Amino acid sequence: MTVVAVTGKGGTGKTILSSLLIHFISQKTTSVLAVDADPDSNLPDALGVAEIVGKTLGDIREVFQVSRDEMGTANKEQWLEGKIYGEVIVEADRFDLLVMGRPEGEGCYCFANNLLRGVLRRLMRHYDYIIIDSEAGLEHFSRKTIDSADYIVVVTDMSKKGLATAKRIKELSKELDLGFRDIFLVGNRIANKEAEKVIEEFADQIGMRILDFLPYDEKIAELDLRGEPVVNLPENSEYYQKVSRIADMIIQLHALAK
Ligand SMILES: Nc1ncnc2c1ncn2[C@@H]1O[C@H](COP(=O)(O)OP(=O)(O)OP(=O)(O)O)[C@@H](O)[C@H]1O
Ligand SMILES: [Mg+2]
Structure with a gap:
């Protein structure tokens, strides 16, 4: 099992990146769980599967909270x-x-x-890959509903705030004791070499490895505007190909860890 959490400042491109990673990895294996851990979620839209979404874990937790006293002790977890x-x-x-x-x-x-954590832990073990689209506060990790991640991929744009958030996430992920193997930085919507240099220097300072710099891609904005899934991006786009390479790297890391 390899758990990858994609995080970063709001609006940096986490959901687009997560959905393409899910797309590529699930073409090579059928054992993928996509997790939308952003309360303001839109991963299902980006993946083009919004119509199949059922209840959320939050919905179930609310029902449980109200009716748990009527359930027997042993039945609660099973329920x-x-x-x-x-x-x-x-x-x-x-x-x-x-x-x-x-x-x-x-x-x-x-x-x-506490019960959910146990259930989720067992459930996640059924999959080879778990790709989590999370928000910058790592909410579900902070609350320990999900208590581990192997790789953290922080997305930043060219803003100072994006980098500051990356730094904060690195500190937070250590504090939370997620047991991660590595934490990476991905630059998104990077327009020029100067910006790459600034981000490289920053990454050096805070001890994060840069996976790649992804370009601004007009087609992404276009698809978004038309409400089409990002997995429809043309295969020859630089963004598409670079994310495909990141997916391959995750697959290699998974194979090595086995
Ligand atoms: N490389 C890119 N080129 C062009 N547009 C992009 C690129 N990456 C992301 N976008 C656009 O930027 C916006 C934000 O992207 P996305 O939803 O993936 O970010 P996010 O980090 O998940 O945001 P949020 O914090 O709101 O969940 C979207 O409209 C998306 O289409
Ligand atoms: Mg998002």
Whole structure:
């Protein structure tokens, strides 16, 4: 099992990158779980599978919170597991999808989250690859609903804020003790060599390895505007090919770790 969490400042291109990684990796193996861990989610749209989305993990947690007192102790975990397999995880042609949904409301959700953590841990073990589109605060990791990631891919644009967020994520991921093997930086919408140099220097300073610099791609914006999935990008685009190479690298890392 290889867990990859894609994160970074808002709007840097996490969802587009995640969806293409899911697209490429799921062409080479059918054991992929796509996780939408951004409460303001749009991964299913980018993947072109919005119509199959069922309930979110957050929905199930809310129902559980209200009705748990009526369930027997032994049944609680089983109930959650059944709901997640039956109503949350959906199957696309080549991968499964799990949408985490909104964070919990007021009140103490520790008990629910503790049970969920165990269920998610077991569930994730069924897959070779788990690709998580997460937000910058690593919400689900902070709350430990998901408690580990092997690789963290931080996306930054050319902004200072994007880099500052990358630094914060690096610190946060250490604090959270996610047990990750490596944390990488990807530059997105990078227009020139000077910008690459600035990002390289910054990455050096904070001790992060740069995977690649991805260009601005008009076609991405075009698809987005028309509400078409990003997996429809033309194969000869530089963005498409570079992400395909990142996917290959993840597949190699997975093979090495086995
Ligand atoms: N390389 C690129 N070239 C052109 N447009 C891009 C590129 N990468 C991302 N975009 C556009 O930028 C916007 C944000 O991308 P995306 O939704 O992937 O970012 P995000 O980091 O997931 O955002 P959020 O934080 O809101 O979840 C989208 O409209 C997308 O089409
Ligand atoms: Mg997003």
